[in-house]
Amino acid sequence: MSALVALSGVSKSFAGVRVLKDVDFDVRPGEVHALLGENGAGKSTLIKIIAGVHAPDSGTIRVGDEVLKAVTPRDAARGGIATVYQELLLFPELTVAENVFLGHAPRTGLGTLDWQAMRRTARQLLDELDSPDLDVDAKVGTLSVANRQRIEIAKALSQNATMLIMDEPTAALADADVRRLMAVVKRLRNRGVGIVYVSHKLPEIFEIADRVTVLRDGALIGTRPIAEVSEASLVAMMVGREIDHLFPKPEPKIGETILKVEGLTYGSRVRGVSFELRRGEILGLAGLVGAGRTELALTLFGITPATAGTIEIDGRPVAIASPRQARSLGIAYVPEDRGLQGLVKPMTVAENTSMAALGKITRGIFIDFRAEAKRALLSIKQLGIRTRGPAQVVGQLSGGNQQKVVLGKWLEIAPRILIMDEPTRGIDVGAKAEIHALMGRLAQEGLAILMISSELPEVLGMSDRVLVMHGGRLVTTLDRSEANPETVGAAMAGASHSDVAA
Amino acid sequence: MTESTEFRAHRSGPARCVSAYGQEIVIACALVALFVVVSAINPRFLGANNVNTIVSGNAYIAVAAIGMSMIIITGHIDVSVGALIGVLATISGTLAVSGYPVWVAWTLPILIGAAINGVVGALVAYGRLPSIVVTLGMLSILRGGLVFVTGGAWINNLPPSFQLAQARLLGVPVPIWFMLVLTIAAFLWMRNTAFGRSLYAIGGNAEAARAAGIPVERRIVQVFMIHGAFAGIATMLFATQLKIIQSTVPPNLELTIITASVIGGVSILGGTGTVIGSTLAAVLFAAIGSAMIFVNVSAYWLRAVIGLLILVTVLVDMARRNREFRGSQR
Numbered sequence: 001m002s003a004l005v006a007l008s009g010v011s012k013s014f015a016g017v018r019v020l021k022d023v024d025f026d027v028r029p030g031e032v033h034a035l036l037g038e039n040g041a042g043k044s045t046l047i048k049i050i051a052g053v054h055a056p057d058s059g060t061i062r063v064g065d066e067v068l069k070a071v072t073p074r075d076a077a078r079g080g081i082a083t084v085y086q087e088l089l090l091f092p093e094l095t096v097a098e099n100v101f102l103g104h105a106p107r108t109g110l111g112t113l114d115w116q117a118m119r120r121t122a123r124q125l126l127d128e129l130d131s132p133d134l135d136v137d138a139k140v141g142t143l144s145v146a147n148r149q150r151i152e153i154a155k156a157l158s159q160n161a162t163m164l165i166m167d168e169p170t171a172a173l174a175d176a177d178v179r180r181l182m183a184v185v186k187r188l189r190n191r192g193v194g195i196v197y198v199s200h201k202l203p204e205i206f207e208i209a210d211r212v213t214v215l216r217d218g219a220l221i222g223t224r225p226i227a228e229v230s231e232a233s234l235v236a237m238m239v240g241r242e243i244d245h246l247f248p249k250p251e252p253k254i255g256e257t258i259l260k261v262e263g264l265t266y267g268s269r270v271r272g273v274s275f276e277l278r279r280g281e282i283l284g285l286a287g288l289v290g291a292g293r294t295e296l297a298l299t300l301f302g303i304t305p306a307t308a309g310t311i312e313i314d315g316r317p318v319a320i321a322s323p324r325q326a327r328s329l330g331i332a333y334v335p336e337d338r339g340l341q342g343l344v345k346p347m348t349v350a351e352n353t354s355m356a357a358l359g360k361i362t363r364g365i366f367i368d369f370r371a372e373a374k375r376a377l378l379s380i381k382q383l384g385i386r387t388r389g390p391a392q393v394v395g396q397l398s399g400g401n402q403q404k405v406v407l408g409k410w411l412e413i414a415p416r417i418l419i420m421d422e423p424t425r426g427i428d429v430g431a432k433a434e435i436h437a438l439m440g441r442l443a444q445e446g447l448a449i450l451m452i453s454s455e456l457p458e459v460l461g462m463s464d465r466v467l468v469m470h471g472g473r474l475v476t477t478l479d480r481s482e483a484n485p486e487t488v489g490a491a492m493a494g495a496s497h498s499d500v501a502a
Numbered sequence: 503m504t505e506s507t508e509f510r511a512h513r514s515g516p517a518r519c520v521s522a523y524g525q526e527i528v529i530a531c532a533l534v535a536l537f538v539v540v541s542a543i544n545p546r547f548l549g550a551n552n553v554n555t556i557v558s559g560n561a562y563i564a565v566a567a568i569g570m571s572m573i574i575i576t577g578h579i580d581v582s583v584g585a586l587i588g589v590l591a592t593i594s595g596t597l598a599v600s601g602y603p604v605w606v607a608w609t610l611p612i613l614i615g616a617a618i619n620g621v622v623g624a625l626v627a628y629g630r631l632p633s634i635v636v637t638l639g640m641l642s643i644l645r646g647g648l649v650f651v652t653g654g655a656w657i658n659n660l661p662p663s664f665q666l667a668q669a670r671l672l673g674v675p676v677p678i679w680f681m682l683v684l685t686i687a688a689f690l691w692m693r694n695t696a697f698g699r700s701l702y703a704i705g706g707n708a709e710a711a712r713a714a715g716i717p718v719e720r721r722i723v724q725v726f727m728i729h730g731a732f733a734g735i736a737t738m739l740f741a742t743q744l745k746i747i748q749s750t751v752p753p754n755l756e757l758t759i760i761t762a763s764v765i766g767g768v769s770i771l772g773g774t775g776t777v778i779g780s781t782l783a784a785v786l787f788a789a790i791g792s793a794m795i796f797v798n799v800s801a802y803w804l805r806a807v808i809g810l811l812i813l814v815t816v817l818v819d820m821a822r823r824n825r826e827f828r829g830s831q832r
Contacts, residue, residue, distance in 0.1 A: 362695075
């Protein structure tokens, strides 16, 4: 059977950065085609090109029998392509039926809305989706996420969609709703609808996909029938095998245990995690998106205090209920999202640098501006921050330099434990190497570093040991000598099918 | 640029001054220009008496705007301050006519203001309610409560010693002294202490401030209490101007105070601005109002002129932020 949509040689750049490179992709009627890749791999861009949101820079797209340079939203509608985005585009104050038919409501002979037909057809569509319990007159704002998603699907079907793109449809769903959604997807497939299914959850993919395509850094890694792949091989495809040798790791001088965590739990996000961190050690924390790594960091740092478990520092049990307490215990946290938790952008480099350690430069009740500028200058020099000086507003610096300011801020408190969440995300290669070199140096000076990273080469290149999380649990701990793309990849894929089916 | 030039620029330097205090300088220039132009048309405008009257009569607005600026810098707002001043004035007057020493009548409202706003701050910080909602509620409670208690009656027979606003020190009206001293003290406090710095940090990015170990909730309660105390001091200057205390305050008093802060350069989005700007802006409004009388323009235009100033200021603020944002994209 010929494909509903076929992309060939599609490339796309944003602001000079290539996010898709020469990608081929097709969807056939009656199949579920899973699209996989880590954050930033290009999945969203690919589906937006199919949906007509972005135009590719090169390559062609065949929709039905037409070969196009770019899909317009109108082409997409004519070709029966509909998309259910992660953030649902519904109007909370309108009813279910109104949302389903928004923009293409049936009309009466007089040109007014045909409410009868609208409600009747909406009812039919929802029944087909196995949702007889959904009231077509209910306001959408009162419904659960799972129900709203079904309305989005009904909306797609009401426009006679033959192809449905689903962007991480289960990200916000509870287990029972996930199973119900799976049933709906299978039903649609049996009716001949082609489905593009984007997800990070491997067990789901093994349950419903017919074929799977993996993207990495914008390049097509491969398209395979599901029977030919395993979870471990998919993870290896997603994160890549080559470790580049950019990681200048000095010989570690590992000392005594400084942090000991036992059964650490935060709701269902972090479940009974236990590990030890030693002086001078870089402990890598790997896992897929949603594995609970950042949540673990937030719990250790007191932003989301632990609901169970114990934390010991230097053998003494401690309670960490706020970042303030974490700070006084010598714990520093360089967050994943610099803009959100790291920097106060309207403030200067000096003001940001001194923020966590103002006590050190205060004489009486007054801040010693001269001492503040001096320390900021030292930090600028040590970390190689490219800025006009301590008085420059941080919002004006590049991403890599902003990251260094956040790091500089935490080094001011002379921390003993440094948690770095995705330390090099979104920064250029040069700054990346500098941050890696700096981490190596800090560890040599005796700092204990817990590094969360989604980049396998970074994890393998920098870590003395690697912890791997999956579904909020610690799956395994690997020594540097045992850690390689296969072992880490297999652990990242987690225990498996049983986990999600449960 | 080399480090040494920048280091110098950080300490002082006109360039740094203009970039850091741009709005304050603009307002000061506008004030000077206004005096020059209006006194050229009508020389009596510049008379010492007129200047004293303009500034002294509106000093309470500048004082209340100091507290308001701190609140806005922290990323919050208080629309109930006008009503609060009305309530505190009545309390102050009642104490004075009931035979309490005048210093009690002057200072007790300061403590009461701090206490009332402490409750507001707690609701905002720990109850996680938006400050505009809490203070709108407080506005109605205070305004309604005042009318209910006083029945709209004015307070007469105030002892002459109560008239603090009429007193002079070294020939200058007392309210002007309060305005100057409090503005300078608050400016230094905001700029040079860890406390002041933490307010700017919270207004700039509360999450980052919390992650850096700043006790965000406690600071919010504290800044609301300080703001309440400034409202109490403003009351002391407002209530002691005349021999009577009405059970109402000038219409839109809270808006006038908020406007002084915003026009003075305090970003409505939080995180930037100084109290010097708000004081200058408060004086500017008073001067514009008086100037209109001196050049024979209907005073009804005052609101419109101030409204125009607000729009221009906010547009300039947005433009400046956009420029900084674009700068970050390099």
